[in-house]
Amino acid sequence: MSRLTGAQIIIRLLERQGVRILSGIPGGANLPMYDALSQSTVIRHVLARHEQGAGFIAQGMSRVSGVPEVCFATSGPGATNVLTAIADAKLDSIPLICITGQVPQALIGTDAFQEVDTYGLSVPITKHNFLVRSAAELLTIIPEAFSIAASGRPGPVLIDVPKDVQNQAIEVDAWPEPGARLADEAADHETVAAAAAMIAAAKRPILYVGGGTIQSGSGELIRAMSEDNDIPVTMTLMGLGAIATEHERSLGMLGMHAARYTNALLEESDLLIAAGVRFDDRATGRVAAFCPNANIIHVDIDPSELHKIKRAHIGVVGDVRVFMEALSKHMRSQKRPAWLARVSELKSSMPLAMPGSGDARQPYGLMRAVARVAGDDAIVTTDVGQHQMWAAQAYPINRPRRWLTSGGLGTMGFGLPAAIGAALADPAATVVCITGDGSFQMNIQELATLAEENLNVKIVLMNNNSLGLVHQQQDLFYGNRVFAADYQYKVDFLKIAAGFGVRGYDLGVAKDPDAMLRHAFSETGPCLIHAPIDASEKVFPMVPPGAANKDMIGGEIHEAAKR
């Protein structure tokens, strides 16, 4: 039995949860927690430069490790700064624990210094949130928070702890069990049998897999089902890595920036096996026209996702892995030569046009060149914009949890801190952060964190001195009236990097860009690779917003051949 403060209890409970690294920024209202953290011999603190950075560092760790990771922020602006990273975790179902300091309970509601209603602000962007009212409550809330974050459909949990609760000393007789993911329910036998029969009857089935397959670790099952039954696989942005993009059954990403053949095959499909996906508008295009001829089997762990956008013919609430394991026992190997022939035919007649793919000075070529030097096992993070879509189209992602991107919320500024988190979670890995100049400037301060931690993060900065995807849409859909999307001042990012203590390489002046990339990647530690990109470059093909997936513009192969 020992007498401990709320702050000490928090740190001890985090240690017991297995937390070894956490990121955050101290401030007035979380100083007791930081004081307790300073005494921990097992948890290493990574000091971010902005609370949003701290949140994304924790997210980067979590996206690689698959378990809840932790960030700290103080009250008021600390809490509001971290909200974007929490909302991002909610949209992408990332287990995250954010512990914020709050003003003492006696001051709550008085507009005290650095007081904001963190609990109220975080209601719609968390899976669950807590306002802790006594030190004793921490003993149940902290393990429960970890269990909530990791169970079912994962998500972020915020715990707001007033300063007086952090300082309150209580006797602790016994420690609670660490919070863990609750067991998944077994798949319903009849539903599995019905799904197996529907698949057996299908002539042109497609597996449409998303983040749920990554979360559940069912990539191998997906690959096996695809190979054994001749079912091609398309992945959402969040699902990339479920099977290798270069696998012969892979159709790559679907939707707005898919290859033309991918969307065309979905149009012809008679059965969609949708696993761990939510029929997001970027994937489906105009919903009424999405897979018009297909039956749908939809499996998702979140009951509210079934029938939300598209009514499924067979809806299964459950873990993708559990379902796929059960399903594989019901299915015999089935060959579909006609369908595979059609897949090959469309793959060759409507391929993804990647102009300049042999030239590291052009977007597609840069993706291929970076992939060659980074190696097969590199972790890739992206920011949000054209570079993200070029990477999704052209960077071969061959494993789950190696592709970290802000899918749902689409948060510019995600890439760099997420890369830091990824490198903390897997220090042996090469981490590539593919970013654009617009996104990079949204969390550029984390270069200081990166330099301080000396992590093996290679930042590939695609610089078109503009907000490329906005520029593209204004070009295409707003009569070429480019407004507020092109920067007037050219930032010298290499000097910026040098100022932060990060080595820089400029592909713009390189005689041999491939050799420069090889050199940059051969050294360990952080570096910035500056890649000038023409602002008129576009991500093609593209489904115009609101259009059906079959109505793609650009990226025809004859057009590519002309270049």
Added chain:
Amino acid sequence: MKPPNAKPSGIVRAVIQLTVHNHPGVMSHVCGLFARRAFNLDGIACLPVGDGSRSRVWLAIEDDRRVDQMVKQLQKLRDVIEVRLHKAEHAVFMKLEDFFKAHPENRPQPVGAVVEGSGAV
């Protein structure tokens, strides 16, 4: 003329009944689900149950195709223990409506009018 979204008075189309943990944040979780989907709550009633650790909440809503999704979302809330869907004629709002109509101050007021507190609500 009535604004286009005005509903005929006295018509409640469905009632969602919730059993929830009784603590200060729970209403904010429940109401937020509706507010952020621009789904109006026509009536809310709430009272503690038993020892006060739980409350029961009744929500009067328009019964449309979104109700299924709302029920699923409510079931996901950590503090919601049980969700039940009732038809419009659930007693809670019928009785509340009788009580409501019996008080003359509940007649429509001109904008800005100040009603003397009666302590009844």
